[in-house]
Each structure stands twice: as C-alpha cells, then as structure tokens.
Amino acid sequence: MKKLIAESLGTFWLVLGGCGSAVLAAGYPQLGIGFAGVALAFGLTVVTMAYALGHISGGHFNPAVTLGLWAGGRVTSRRVIPYVVAQVLGGMLGAGVLYLIARHAPAGAFEVHAGFASNGYGPLSPGGYGLQAVLLAEVVLTAGFVLVIMGATDGRAPAGFAPLAIGLCLTLIHLISIPVDNTSVNPARSTAVALFAGGAWLQQLWVFWVAPLAGGVVGGLIYRSVLAERATRPETPEVP
Secondary structure, X not given: OHHHHHHHHHHHHHHHHHHHHHHHHOOOOOXXXXXXXXXXXXXXXXXXHHHHHHHHHOOOOOHHHHHHHHHOOOOOHHHHHHHHHHHHHHHHHHHHHHHHHHOOOOOOOOOHHHOOOOOOOHHHOOOOOOHHHHHHHHHHHHHHHHHHHHHHOOXXXXXXXXXXXXXXXXXXXXXXXXXXXXXXXXXXXXXXHHHHHOHHXXXXXXXXXXXXXHHHHHXXXXXXXXXXXXXXXXXXXXXX
C-alpha cells in the first residue's frame, strides 16, 4: 500500500506541477514562462518526487515507465496493474486540484475545454502536426526515456544521480515535443487533463496510451537485451 500511495502522490505532483505550469504560467502576460519553463517544470516534478519517494516505490509515476520496466525485467507482472491504477488516480487528483485553482482566474482567462494542457494531433497539436508524426514522436521519446531510467538506475551507474538524469531527460523530451503534441510520454498525465477538457481531446486520448506504452516496452526490451549485463537479467533455463 505504501508503494501505491507513493505512486499516486508522485503522479499527482507531476500533473499539478507540469500541467499547472502550462495552464497557469506559460502564457502569463509579460512574465510567461513559455515552452522552456513548462519543460523544466515537468523535469523538476520528477526530480523532486524521485528523491522524495523513489526509495519507496521506485518512482515510476507513469504507466509507460512501469510497463517498460516490466519489459526490461525490473518489475514483476503482479505490480503492473496496481501501479497503473494508482498513477491514473493520482494524476486525476492533480488535475482536479489544478482545475479548482484555474477556474478562479479572471473572467475569460481560463476555459477548460480549450485544452487544459491536454495532448492532441492535427488541429489539437500546438504546431499542427498530424497523427503519424505524433505516434512516431511518442514511441521514440518514450523509448528513450525508459532507456535513460534503466541506465541511470543500473547498478553500474554512479549512485545518487538517477533522479537528476531522469528529470533532465524529461525536460529534454518536452523541449523537443511540446510543439508536436504538448508532450505526453505518460498516459496517466494525458488521461488526467483530457477527462476535464473533454470533447475532441478525450477522443484522441487513445493515441497517448498506445504510443507511450509501445515506446516504453521498446525501451525496456532494448536495454534488457542489448545493454544490460548478462548477470543482471533473469536466467532462462536451457531446453535440453
């Protein structure tokens, strides 16, 4: 139960901090933090919660990471579904708190159905990118994210620096792909805000489950099969 609570709290913080920076601060008149500020905010949420809660649950805060670590042999099958449920619930709570704050903005300054930091393609993409570009970006960037996580937490990596590497990687991912689709690489984050935005945002949500989950599995399998030490991987009995 402590692990599930930690996953919920971490995802809550990620959605509140990352999506909150996009909704409340990105375009603030004259002092807006812009794309770079939002990217940094997402990275900081992971750094802070990975240091605070990573020793309890592993600090996934993302269904694609959990599935990727499962594919990479770092997570048992029985942990996957409970972690994903906890992450989605935590993300929804973060989006709920953000909504309660944002709805008190001055008249006309906030409209939840305008997007609420949701992800999208085509007319819902910040840069007008189509479905193929979004699918490719989400698969490749999520795979890269899981590769960084597995590498930074490998026993051969320098101890104590994993949260920094992971948070900086997430910042880089957002710097690349905010214009493409507002950056998901995390189905829990995408679901949390799309439930509030509704409409077309909710209709496109499937993309931000399928692509990140596929990318997570790809990243986990690449690290497990190519980069991990043989001794760190589960041994498969030889067939006589």
